[in-house]
Amino acid sequence: MSNTAQLTDAQSSAVAELLRRFPVAEELGGRFAEAGFELHLVGGPVRDALLGRPGDDLDFCTDAFPDDTLRIVKGWAEATWETGREFGTIGAARHGMRLEITTFRADAYDGVTRNPVVQYGSSLAEDLVRRDFTINAMAVSLPDRRFTDLHGGLDDLAEGIIRTPGTPQQSFGDDPLRMLRAARFASQLKFVVDEPAMRAMSEMSGQLTRITAERVRDEFSKLMLGADPVTGLRLLVEVGLAEIFLPELTGLKLEIDEHAQHKDVYEHTLTVVQNAVNLEQDGPDLILRLAALLHDVGKPATKAVGTDGRVSFHHHELVGARMTKQRLKQLKYPKDVITAVVELVALHLRFYGYGRGEWTDSAVRRYVTDAGELLPRLHKLTRSDCTTRNRRKASQLSADYDALEERIDRIQEEEDLARVRPDLDGNAIMELLGLPPGPLVGKAWRHLKDLRLDRGPLTHEEAVAELHRWAADQGL
Template sequence: MNELAAKRNAVTELMRISPLADDLAGLFAAAGHRLYLVGGSVRDALLGRLSSDLDFTTDARPDRVLEIVAGWADAVWETGIEFGTVGVTKRGSTLEITTFRADSYDRVGRNPEVTFGDTIEGDLLRRDFTVNAMAIDLSTKQFVDPHHGLDALAQRTLDTPATPQESFADDPLRMLRAARFVSQLGFEPAPRVVEAMTSMAGEIQRITAERVQTEVSKLLLGAHPRQGLELMVETGLATHVLPEVPGMRLAIDEHHQHKDVYQHSLTVLEQAIALEDGEPDLVLRLAALLHDIGKPATRKFESGGGVSFHHHEVVGAKMARKRLRALKYSKQIVDDVSQLVFLHLRFHGYGKGEWTDSAVRRYVTDAGPLLPRLHKLVRADCTTRNKRKAAALQRTYDELEERIARIEAQEDLARVRPDLDGNEIMKLLGLQPGPQVGEAWRFLKELRLDRGPLSHEEAVAELRRWAQERGIS
């Protein structure tokens, strides 16, 4: 991308939304103020991917911005006004207008002491990366690029306007943002950025778990998550954020050969992504990355040079749950990811199809609504270099999916329930609501999983037999 072509892309994109931007710029000019399209919006315009969520900056103070947009915006919100940001919506677009900033940081926490600036150049200097430190003066359509962000964009390089040490000391979250941009945009961090991330990785502990989680999620949902994760591991950032990932780098000696668990997990992540349907799937990607984190804790060297990882799926599920909770993920995500990690190995007991119908039902029931993701995770986990073995594994899983489909055609596997409900159980056994009803219900569900649907008479007979064995009249 040469400079002229890049600017032409930006202007083309700007013209696409120009009535909106021009209207807003006109309002600010009439009020004696300047307005700039800035940051990620300019970067995306240069890349030809400008969205309807736009970022602006201005010399007008927040109270003045509110006066200017009053009556023009469809809606206004002041959530970020203490940081100088006024949000507005107009014709379906979301616009954030922030007063020039010239903040200072105590370098203990992350939140700055907000100070408003007077120049666009001063505002751009405090931004995270040079590709985000460009602006377009909307009154003249001129570029403002004091830190050569356009060159960095053309070279797909990630660098900081100030020194990386200054930038990351002000806000350590920028180190994670660097890894996120590597994933999202395929950029290469400048050597000095990598060096600063490596020496300052521990500073990320100043950042709250919620903010860390947001960046980790964006990284995983990017187009190149493997590269972003590798940067985190290479610099030591992952040791403080996702320590289980670098923890999978196991030393392998010549007498005990096994896969490099870390590289294998990154490969599984990539293969799971290739199996996604449409939108990126955070739960699937987290499960793919973490599915083998229990291996280091369960590794055992066997006689004859073998290596085992017995019950690593059980240990891994507990570890995944603990890590995701620490990162403040939602209960649903924690439950789903840990359950996928727990179930990912079960298929390998399927062998040559000797599972009973009961085992198939339990596989489907235990997966529940996660079954489509489990299918993808298991297929992605078949990473052997032996092409014949890999093809055999895929064929075996094809057979399992076909078998599930055949049983589903006869039974509602998605909603396996006992053949008698709680009310019938209480009526037949003369019970009041209580623990015994729950025990009977679970017995009938296990029976249903083992034998498939029963007739009403069979279910009643089995319930009476169960009750008699326990002395329930």
Template sequence: MGGLLRLTPVADDLAERFQRAGFQLALVGGSVRDALLGRLGNDLDFTTDARPEQVLKLVRGWADAVWEVGIAFGTVGCRKADADGNSFLIEVTTYRSEAYDRTSRKPEVSYGDTIEEDLVRRDFTVNAMAVALPGPRFIDPYGGLEDLSKQVLRTPGTPQASFSDDPLRMMRAARFAAQLDFDVAPEVVAAMTQMSDRIEIVSAERVRDEFNKLVLGDHPRKGLELLVSTGLAARVLPELPALRLERDEHFRHKDVYEHTLTVLEQAMDLETAGPDLVLRLAALLHDIGKPRTRKAEPEGRVSFHHHEVVGAKMTKARMTKLKYPNDMVKDVSRLVELHLRFHGYGSGEWTDSAVRRYVRDAGPLLERLHKLTRSDCTTRNKRKATALARTYDSLEERIGQLQEQEELDAIRPDLDGNQIMEVLGVPAGPVIGNAYQHLLELRLENGPMAYDDAVAALKQWWAAR
């Protein structure tokens, strides 16, 4: 519990405030778990017998800021800095229980009167521990400390009852497996498999948020494999289990599902500024077009022509259904669409024109495209892998050389729209756009032109019309 000592000034101060008002307060859930694991951050969760309106009265005037976004679910949020300037984000939730009915997407909240009653409705035993304050007094009625030491996820009550209360907890089991590298107890896995269809009553936004946390974990393969094996993935991301293409004498090829998980892990190894959700989603989805484009070829070969184009459309559709932000949908779909572009140029020397088009099409996603393309090599043939890496090294060198010469990141035609109108003597309209596009193609193909050369090229195009 050493991690809790750092919290004493703020936590004890708040607890004494509640105690003077006749209420109980305890640090609870993930905060206690993370303190025991030595990874406690500045987000603190408390539980209390005080009702939300009473909590509001107690934190107002004490906290630096207060918000009521979750008050309908019994939660009051606030921010408080200690004497050393450390800022803590605090959530205080009234003892409660949540339950879904068969048709509802939102939990029905009812308040409880004891902390034990509150803890039994928590998702897993490792999150069903509390520290009553001031004191402190450790509360662990469901063996969470033992499960934490064994690195196993169990539910305080039966998993069936827990998942019936909130089906999202099935995905949360996979998320904690990915984040903490814990194993999920067999009875919990069995309940997840048995009740996987219940996830469909949970809103797309909640599913998406839980899935993001899983993908951003240190061990996403572990969580993803659990989603697939229990049937949950078939409900929320069916494109993933669909990658487990059957292999027989007519369709011999490497396992696309295993390849995908390996690409994800290799992309993670190339991250330089922390977990990158866009890169990881692109790695996970880059081959989802393969099942729809699979075709048997002579001599037992298999082809997946244009699977990157089909995959990009499928990525956009799935991410839209999961209510991802439009910008993220656009970026991930674009990376999926471009992930084979490098291979389209073969192993030969890249022309300046090819490099310019590659950079232009990738735009601000260029660095991520570099990482995705490198990650997509999972061959066990060391000679082939080395050759691919060298070819991509040479491409990056060519990009660097041209960027120094031509400012590739901001490729524009050598004449802007106003100059085109002036040269041609015509007003704004579709023809100016066509002229602009023609000059852009010349710029990509041949590099920069002097002003007089660009004017001559424009007049030549205009005369040919």
């Protein structure tokens, strides 16, 4: 491929706009040129600018070694850091921007880990060929703004194709995480992975085990937060990558036999994920999307066929919650994310039955208090879970949930459910029962809270009477 690929007027304007927004790039290029070195803006910033979606990260490559880079930015950068020095990367801050400047690389890999034996390259061409995909292997030289595309990245960008600069076997063998990155870019950019790369991913999916759980988690989260996570998820299953780090997803492909008809759980799950995406109002929500993805993972383990041939999945939400917790822990997700997703999976079936008129105000209060701050997400997850093609049934479920939300709003206005507390606090309990601080006080407190949820607010006299009744039952 020629390194003199022609940008359209719109693309040239996009690159110019990127450099206008971030004048530090050309400032830095000037400093490197004065010192006798090259500097090139590379990777994601160039790709995103050409797509008309400029970001805030700036990555550069250079023929300068790290010590040279530090000398060049001294007195210009407001701060520098060397955490990536062993890989040839120096970080610098200027006008609130974080810049990463990496010496040309021509790495070799040991084929066991994803860590390269760092070898510095001698040219931009040598650096670009080792990058993951052609769309990330384009560069803008600074300060002269020369555009370089040696591997057809511009054409692939126009056609929406994800392709490796060299052979996919070499690229994925060097760094198996790139296979997951291919699926992530398919999700983020709505691009298609080319056939040679797809075949290599299928053949080499097992090599993903070389990658740490944290790195897999980060790439998977980016995939889930993409514009089209369903495409990325389908790709993971198709090439076998899901089986390596998320086998529960592949496991949803339950056999549907002639005598035990049930909804295709895998397709249903992907539909729920898409429904959840459609209901988001404030940008991508990782917790909601993970809950949508994992809400039915307990079904394979709980599938049963009755004497009438009907299929059931009793308590799959509880089994699924346990499986979800285990999987997210293995992927090293933060505790707060795990707790929230697990709770949503456990609660996602609670709504069903409401339309039969079985819910008292007490049941509504418990639904709200059990969900806590997850209630808005639970609303979205429950609505997303309605994937029936029966229009009458779908309309009824939607109407039922509308009615529940209206009822919740009414009760919340009356009772402020977000702050439900017993009608007597711990100090009053200790004083009335003559108890010292301890477990019994907490037990009494929880008993009064349960009463509050069941019956609504009690008068002071009613609460005192209930407390003494409880104490008598306890033999106090």
